[in-house]
Amino acid sequence: MPNSIAGKGATEADELALLARVRRGDREAFCELYQRYQPRLYGYLRRQLSDPGTVEEVLDDVMLVVWKDARKFRGDAAVSSWIFGIAYRKAMTAMRTERRYQAPLDRSANADAVAAVSSQHDEWIPVALMHLSPDHRQVVELTYFSGFSYQEIAEIVGCPVNTVKTRMFHARRRLRVLLPALAGQAKEQDRERA
Amino acid sequence: MNAPETVSHEQAAGLLPWLVNDSLVDKEKETVLEHAQSCVICRRDLDDLEQLRDSIMSASSLKLIPAADMRNVNARIDALIDRQNRGPLLIARLREAFESPWRIAFVAQSVLLVVLAGLLLWPRPRDAEYTTLTQSQYLPPGIYVRVVFSPELTQFELIELLGSLELTIVDGPSNRGVYTLGVAKRMSVEDRDKLIMDLQEDPKVLFAQPVNRGATQ
Numbered sequence: 001m002p003n004s005i006a007g008k009g010a011t012e013a014d015e016l017a018l019l020a021r022v023r024r025g026d027r028e029a030f031c032e033l034y035q036r037y038q039p040r041l042y043g044y045l046r047r048q049l050s051d052p053g054t055v056e057e058v059l060d061d062v063m064l065v066v067w068k069d070a071r072k073f074r075g076d077a078a079v080s081s082w083i084f085g086i087a088y089r090k091a092m093t094a095m096r097t098e099r100r101y102q103a104p105l106d107r108s109a110n111a112d113a114v115a116a117v118s119s120q121h122d123e124w125i126p127v128a129l130m131h132l133s134p135d136h137r138q139v140v141e142l143t144y145f146s147g148f149s150y151q152e153i154a155e156i157v158g159c160p161v162n163t164v165k166t167r168m169f170h171a172r173r174r175l176r177v178l179l180p181a182l183a184g185q186a187k188e189q190d191r192e193r194a
Numbered sequence: 195m196n197a198p199e200t201v202s203h204e205q206a207a208g209l210l211p212w213l214v215n216d217s218l219v220d221k222e223k224e225t226v227l228e229h230a231q232s233c234v235i236c237r238r239d240l241d242d243l244e245q246l247r248d249s250i251m252s253a254s255s256l257k258l259i260p261a262a263d264m265r266n267v268n269a270r271i272d273a274l275i276d277r278q279n280r281g282p283l284l285i286a287r288l289r290e291a292f293e294s295p296w297r298i299a300f301v302a303q304s305v306l307l308v309v310l311a312g313l314l315l316w317p318r319p320r321d322a323e324y325t326t327l328t329q330s331q332y333l334p335p336g337i338y339v340r341v342v343f344s345p346e347l348t349q350f351e352l353i354e355l356l357g358s359l360e361l362t363i364v365d366g367p368s369n370r371g372v373y374t375l376g377v378a379k380r381m382s383v384e385d386r387d388k389l390i391m392d393l394q395e396d397p398k399v400l401f402a403q404p405v406n407r408g409a410t411q
C-alpha cells in the first residue's frame with residue numbers, strides 16, 4: 001500500500017481531530033474512526049490469527065482501548081502508529097494464546113499441504129510468512145501489507161529503528177530460501193501427479 | 195533520519211524495503227535511488243523487493259474483509275459509560291438530598307442507623323488480610339493480581355470484567371474481600387503494569403496490586 005506523504009499529512013490532521021473528539025466522548029467520531037480502521041485492522045489481524053472469530057474479538061478489543069485510552073494519546077506518534085501499536089500488542093497476546101491451544105505447527109508438513117494446493121508464487125507468500133518468527137513476520141507485514149515506514153514500525157512495535165531494519169534483513173534472507181524451496185516442492189509434486 | 199548526501203551500500207540496502215513501499219522521505223528516497231543507479235547489488239535487490247511487494251499485495255487482495263459490525267464494541271462502550279456514570283449519579287443524589295434541613299436530618303439519621311447496624315452485624319474477620327498472602331505462597335509460579343471489587347459489582351459484571359482481561363479467580367474472596375486473580379497468559383512486566391492500570395481505572399475496582407510468584411516472563 002504505497003503512501004503519499006502529502007496525503008498522509010491531511011489524513012493525520014483529520015484523524016487527530018477525530019481522536020480529540022473521541023477523547024471528549026463523541027460516539028460519532030469513534031464510529032468514523034472505527035469505520036476507517038476496520039478494514040486495515042481486520043486485514044492485519046487476519047494475517048496473524050487463524051480464527052476469524054478471534055480476529056473480530058481482538059479488533060473490538062483494540063478499538064475499545066482506543067475509546068478508553070484516547071485521552072492518553074500524547075501525539076508522540078501518528079494516530080495510525082498508535083492504533084496499530086495497540087493492535088500489535090493485542091495480536092501478539094492472541095497469537096500466544098492461539099499457539100497454546102493449537103498443535104505445534106509442523107513446518108515441513110504444513111508446507112507439504114499447501115504445496116499440494118498450488119504452485120503459484122503469490123500463494124506462497126502467506127505460507128512463507130508463517131515460517132518466519134513473529135517478530136520478523138510483523139516487520140514484513142507492517143511494511144508491505146499495511147504500508148508503514150520503518151520509523152512508524154519502530155513506534156508500533158516499540159523497538160529502535162535499527163532493530164526494524166535488522167529484522168527486515170533477516171526476514172528477507174529467510175524468505176529468499178523459503179520461497180524457491182516451497183515453489184520447487186510444489187513443482188515436484190505436480191510432476192509426480194502428471 | 196537525516197539522510198546524508200551520499201549513503202554507503204549498507205545504509206542504502208537497509209532502506210530498500212521502504213523505498214519499495216514508498217514510505218521514505220524525499221531526501222532519503224533521492225539518496226537511495228542515486229546509490230542504486232551505480233550499485234548492481236542494490237538494483238538486483240530492488241527488483242527482488244518489488245516482486246515480493248507485488249506478491250504480498252496480490253496475496254492480501256484475496257482476503258475478504260467483512261463489513262464493519264460495531265454492535266459488540268458499542269455494547270461494551272455502553273456498559274463502560276454506564277459504570278462510569280453510576281458514580282456521579284450517587285454524588286448528584288447525595289447533593290440533592292442535602293438541599294433541605296429536613297433531608298439533612300433524615301439522611302444523618304439513616305447514616306447513623308446504617309453505621310450502628312453495620313457495627314452489630316459486621317462479621318469479625320477471623321484472619322487479617324495476610325491470610326491471602328499466606329495462601330498465595332502455595333500458588334504455582336506466575337503473575338497474580340490481588341483485587342478488591344466494589345460491592346456494587348454484580349456477578350455478571352465480574353464475569354465480564356474477568357473475561358475481558360483474561361483473568362481467572364485462583365483464590366478468595368478473603369474476609370476482607372480480596373480476590374487473587376491469575377493471569378491466563380505469559381505476560382511481560384509492561385503488560386502486567388498495563389493490566390493493573392486498566393483494573394485501577396475501573397470504577398468498580400477499589401484496589402489492585404500485582405503479586406509475583408517465582409520466575410515469570
Ligand SMILES: [Zn+2]
Nearest residue numbers: 203206233236
Ligand atoms: Zn548498494
